[in-house]
Amino acid sequence: MAAAVTPSKNPSEGTPGTPPARPGYGRLLRTRGAWTFLLPGFAARQPFAMLTISIVLLVQHTTGSYGVAGAVAATTGVSMALCAPYVGRLADRYGQRAVLVPGVLVHTVAGLGLTALALAHAPLWALFAAAVPTGASVPQIGPMVRARWGAKLKGSPLMSTAAAFESVTDELTFVLGPLLATALCTGVTPAAGLVAEAGLTLVGGLLFAASRSTQPAPGRTGDGSTRVPHASALRVPGVRVLIAAFLGIGAVFGGMQVSLAAFTESIGQPGLNGVLYGVFAAGNMLSGLVCGALAWKAAPHHRLLVGYTALALTASGLWAAHSVPVLAGLGLLVGVCVAPALVTGYTLVDSLVPAGARTEAFTWLTGAVALGQATAVTVAGQLEDRLWDGAGFLVPAGGTLLALAVLLTLRSWLAGPSRGRTVARGVGHRAPAAVD
Incomplete structure (x- = not known):
């Protein structure tokens, strides 16, 4: 009996001949397997919002200059912006887990290394050198969560709801992350923000990577059935x-x-x-x-x-x-x-x-x-x-x-390559194969 009822509870799947369900957060969060990547994903994306303010507060404390602190933090931001798309391309091609696990380890080591250099009053060039891999290896958890929603929903009208949910989650992250980092840096020690950022990245990132059943199949169409050329x-x-x-x-x-x-x-x-x-x-x-x-x-x-x-x-x-x-x-x-x-x-x-x-x-x-x-x-x-x-x-x-x-x-x-109702009927995943 349970097996017969379960499919109707999945908002990403419809019954033939029935209209698509009205979008809503309740239906979205009842998507089968969603919580296995949402909870670790929320923890793993907090460091993204903690990194900049943690660097500013630590480097300003050790150098006495907000200008230097801002420049070091900006270096991580530019490095992340330049490298993130290539990390995303590798995740699409080889799978999220294959890219995320080594990336999390590199980011943790680089972040702790930057912390140690700042506390040791290392030369400025050393801080900038450490900031580059720290920013370049920031785990792209938000985009990976969005890609998992796309694989689960496959053209469902709930895709807009999922995009809104992720936007709100991002905004909440950028409210909570800086508050946590500031509290740690001012209430514990100036290095506590970066240490916590590295720890959350390691634990949250590895737990997110462990949820293998929800990650999109690398190099395949939305339903995972057909391998497509990478572009x-x-x-x-x-x-x-x-x-x-x-x-x-x-x-x-x-x-x-x-x-x-x-x-x-x-x-x-x-x-x-x-x-x-x-x-x-x-x-x-x-x-x-x-x-x-x-x-x-x-x-x-x-x-x-x-x-x-x-x-x-x-x-x-x-x-x-x-x-x-x-x-x-x-x-x-x-x-x-x-x-x-x-x-x-x-x-x-x-x-x-x-x-x-x-x-x-x-x-x-x-x-x-x-x-x-x-x-x-x-x-x-x-x-x-x-x-x-x-x-x-x-x-x-x-x-x-x-x-x-x-x-x-x-x-x-x-406008996109496909028009009409094909996406709403749940067969929109065929369109990308034609585009490629």
């Missing part, structure tokens, strides 16, 4: 457009972080920085939850254009805010507009990219956010130093407007 996700035109969009989203994150800190310091209330950024993050999380709970009728590429236009318009008003209430309100609106763009962008990967290249595609998007954020932090800081207070808010405006221009110009690239 880079970057060869898909729509992915290149999405990279531009996600660079703009990274500009929002980086520009907001620097500009909010500069604004609150300029008015003599630096403690409000965390409150204002928290309002922005809260808008992002709540909007992401709503996006995943709705049954959308509009095509994802149309939703992306509408959502990104709203993001660019709201981000363009930040520079004109001169009071805390106005800035808080605008920040909330920007956060509300970020989530739909992120969610829809990740959802589009399912229709644009063959199953054998999706992990790589997700890492390109994640890396684009990181690269956009690192660039925005640098540019916004220079604008705040050289121009007026609040000039850094021009970075989110400029980044999103440029990205919107790319989206509007190349919007036809986002």
Whole structure:
């Protein structure tokens, strides 16, 4: 009896002749085997948000310079952004476990090595040298989780819900991770943040890798039945457009972080920085939850254009805010507009990219956010130093407007290779084979 009932409880599978189930988080989390990768994945992705602040606090403590600390942290971010897509490509080709286990070990050793060098007051070149492998080996848990959802759901309408769920999880990670790292560095010892980051990476990463039954079959179509030729996700035109969009989203994150800190310091209330950024993050999380709970009728590429236009318009008003209430309100609106763009962008990967290249595609998007954020932090800081207070808010405006221009110009690239109802009927996994 149990065997006969179980399939109907799996939201990724439908019964022939019945309409697809309405998307919802309850149905998503009842997907068979989901918790075997969600729980270790949540633990393993916390270090991603802890790394930068942990390096800044430790290196500043040992060198006395925020400039040096920021440069070392930025080195890890750039290294991660450049190497992540190639890690994703290897995972698609050889399997997540084959790439994740050695990567976790390398990252743990590199992170602990950077910690030891900083405590030993090593030369700056040694810190930068250690920062490169530390960033390059950051485990790409988020993209790997998204690829597992794609393998489990296979064109189900729950894919948009899964993308929203992952967006909210990412945002929660970037709220909890820095708080944990800061508490450890200030309450225990300046090295505690990086040590905990390395420990969580090791334990969480190995547990995630141990969940072998849910990882996508390497080099095969979504159902694992047919081996397909390997091709880079970057060869898909729509992915290149999405990279531009996600660079703009990274500009929002980086520009907001620097500009909010500069604004609150300029008015003599630096403690409000965390409150204002928290309002922005809260808008992002709540909007992401709503996006995943709705049954959308509009095509994802149309939703992306509408959502990104709203993001660019709201981000363009930040520079004109001169009071805390106005800035808080605008920040909330920007956060509300970020989530739909992120969610829809990740959802589009399912229709644009063959199953054998999706992990790589997700890492390109994640890396684009990181690269956009690192660039925005640098540019916004220079604008705040050289121009007026609040000039850094021009970075989110400029980044999103440029990205919107790319989206509007190349919007036809986002339509995807397949149209109609084939994906909704559950046979969309055949399309990637035709593309390749």
